[in-house]
Amino acid sequence: MAAPLDMEPSALSLELLPTDPLLLILSFLDYRDLMRYGAGAPPRPALPGAEKHERKLQAALGHFTRWLKSYESYSEDESIFSAKTLPMNCCCLSRRLNQLSSHDPLWKRHCKKYWLISEEEKSQRNQTWKAIFISTYSDLGRYIRYYATLKKAWDDLEKYLGQRCPRMIGSLKESVREEDLDAVEAQIGCKLPDDYRCSFRIHNGQKLVVPGLMGSMALSNHYRSEDLLDIDTAAGGFQQRPGLKQCLPLTFCIHTGLSQYMALESVEGRNKYEIFYQCPDQMARNPSAIDMFITGTSYLEWFTSYVNKVVTGGYPIIRDQIFRYVHDKECVATTGDITVSVSTSFLPELSSVHPPHYFFTYRIRIEMSKDALPEKACQLDSRYWRITNAKGDVEEVQGPGVVGEFPIISPGRVYEYTSCTTFSTTSGYMEGYYTFHCLYYKDKFFNVTIPRFHMVCPTFKVSTARMEPNHNEYAVDEDEDSTDTDEYEDRRRVLDIPAPSGRCPRHT
Numbered sequence: 362m363a364a365p366l367d368m369e370p371s372a373l374s375l376e377l378l379p380t381d382p383l384l385l386i387l388s389f390l391d392y393r394d395l396m397r398y399g400a401g402a403p404p405r406p407a408l409p410g411a412e413k414h415e416r417k418l419q420a421a422l423g424h425f426t427r428w429l430k431s432y433e434s435y436s437e438d439e440s441i442f443s444a445k446t447l448p449m450n451c452c453c454l455s456r457r458l459n460q461l462s463s464h465d466p467l468w469k470r471h472c473k474k475y476w477l478i479s480e481e482e483k484s485q486r487n488q489t490w491k492a493i494f495i496s497t498y499s500d501l502g503r504y505i506r507y508y509a510t511l512k513k514a515w516d517d518l519e520k521y522l523g524q525r526c527p528r529m530i531g532s533l534k535e536s537v538r539e540e541d542l543d544a545v546e547a548q549i550g551c552k553l554p555d556d557y558r559c560s561f562r563i564h565n566g567q568k569l570v571v572p573g574l575m576g577s578m579a580l581s582n583h584y585r586s587e588d589l590l591d592i593d594t595a596a597g598g599f600q601q602r603p604g605l606k607q608c609l610p611l612t613f614c615i616h617t618g619l620s621q622y623m624a625l626e627s628v629e630g631r632n633k634y635e636i637f638y639q640c641p642d643q644m645a646r647n648p649s650a651i652d653m654f655i656t657g658t659s660y661l662e663w664f665t666s667y668v669n670k671v672v673t674g675g676y677p678i679i680r681d682q683i684f685r686y687v688h689d690k691e692c693v694a695t696t697g698d699i700t701v702s703v704s705t706s707f708l709p710e711l712s713s714v715h716p717p718h719y720f721f722t723y724r725i726r727i728e729m730s731k732d733a734l735p736e737k738a739c740q741l742d743s744r745y746w747r748i749t750n751a752k753g754d755v756e757e758v759q760g761p762g763v764v765g766e767f768p769i770i771s772p773g774r775v776y777e778y779t780s781c782t783t784f785s786t787t788s789g790y791m792e793g794y795y796t797f798h799c800l801y802y803k804d805k806f807f808n809v810t811i812p813r814f815h816m817v818c819p820t821f822k823v824s825t826a827r828m829e830p831n832h833n834e835y836a837v838d839e840d841e842d843s844t845d846t847d848e849y850e851d852r853r854r855v856l857d858i859p860a861p862s863g864r865c866p867r868h869t
Contacts, residue, residue: 603649
């Protein structure tokens with residue numbers, strides 16, 4: 362039998378839910394409802410969806426009222442829903458709702474869901490769940506839509522890199538205050554998106570160090586490592602020049618000068634909060650003609666997708682650095698005891714949309730099974746490549762060794778190397794085989810399959826400021842792709858285009 366509503370409430374616990382059906386209803390409500398109807402909640406700004414939650418609470422109370430009406434615990438004359446007592450009992454119901462909204466276990470779920478507060482942290486704070494939620498909301502309530510997602514991403518990244526790249530974690534800066542972010546907005550004259558602000562309430566980017574948190578890439582004559590800029594450095598690099606109007610740098614590479622930018626307004630063909638690499642139009646006469654390789658549609662999507670690739674092993678850790686190679690798990694081929702796998706990466710700083718020149722690097726891993734017999738040891742003699750661009754044009758290349766080496770493969774040994782290629786189309790693929798000879802049987806040769814691997818450049822946007830190019834300025838064959846660039850140094854054709862300061866010249 363349900364306890365009378367005008368009884369003095371006793372100490373509540375989850376075990377009492379059957380005798381306090383309102384607790385069961387409240388356990389399904391959002392924090393907005395608890396803060397609205399609970400005592401002691403601080404004033405708060407109106408949030409999107411507040412009216413919807415109001416209707417949800419009223420519907421829940423309506424269901425509760427109908428349930429009580431159908432519960433025949435009293436005679437008709439004694440019914441708490443008689444015409445005489447209904448107003449009084451609605452008042453009691455409201456008072457009971459106010460009392461139950463302070464039931465601490467109800468706030469535990471919201472503390473964990475929105476602020477990721479653990480039991481250990483609660484013990485350290487020595488506060489109730491409700492007090493923790495309200496105090497945290499007073500400071501970070503503006504970011505409640507983003508905080509849990511970004512905090513988890515930062516926590517996962519710190520835990521993963523703490524075991525593999527502790528020096529990189531040491532470069533992270535402490536969080537900034539709300540007034541610091543407000544000051545930056547006043548300085549640049551633009552509003553910062555809330556997801557970006559929220560991330561900097563957790564970590565204020567990193568120091569300008571190597572390696573950078575946002576990934577590295579290395580070739581024989583080129584190195585890139587991107588730092589996540591702190592808020593003051595980013596504000597100092599805020600752009601107002603034509604081609605990059607109202608764009609805020611998010612990353613920076615001290616070797617190449619490369620940055621990823623976030624558009625703070627929808628101007629010059631960009632969407633608001635879109636993130637991109639700048640790519641100057643090499644054939645336009647207008648210096649403001651800047652094409653863009655898109656890397657994200659919002660800061661939240663850009664940062665969390667990157668972190669997910671790192672912590673799930675999608676990007677390898679090599680020499681204490683995050684290398685932004687993408688590996689397709691199906692891009693593996695085994696021939697006998699030898700397995701070949703391939704990872705690829707697009708290099709925006711060595712690419713251009715106009716003229717079409719898309720630069721890719723690939724990392725190949727050749728491994729012999731540790732269970733192979735010792736007499737299976739062999740040496741790589743040559744390679745064969747079949748290279749196909751998006752138009753279906755095919756080029757075949759053969760040559761001795763790989764990157765000037767003739768590696769020996771024995772049981773359990775791994776050999777890895779990096780090379781690169783370019784396409785005049787936005788995508789293409791390569792496949793082929795290596796020829797080995799056995800060390801124990803000199804006259805025995807065999808081929809090892811290289812799996813087909815695809816290379817696709819990210820989505821790009823063409824500058825709205827593009828002018829008619831002068832095709833006589835540069836001698837560039839737009840239809841020619843480079844061959845396998847293990848022949849890179851032998852077949853270099855340098856485009857006679859001056860590279861911006863701090864950037865490497867483009868090669869095909």
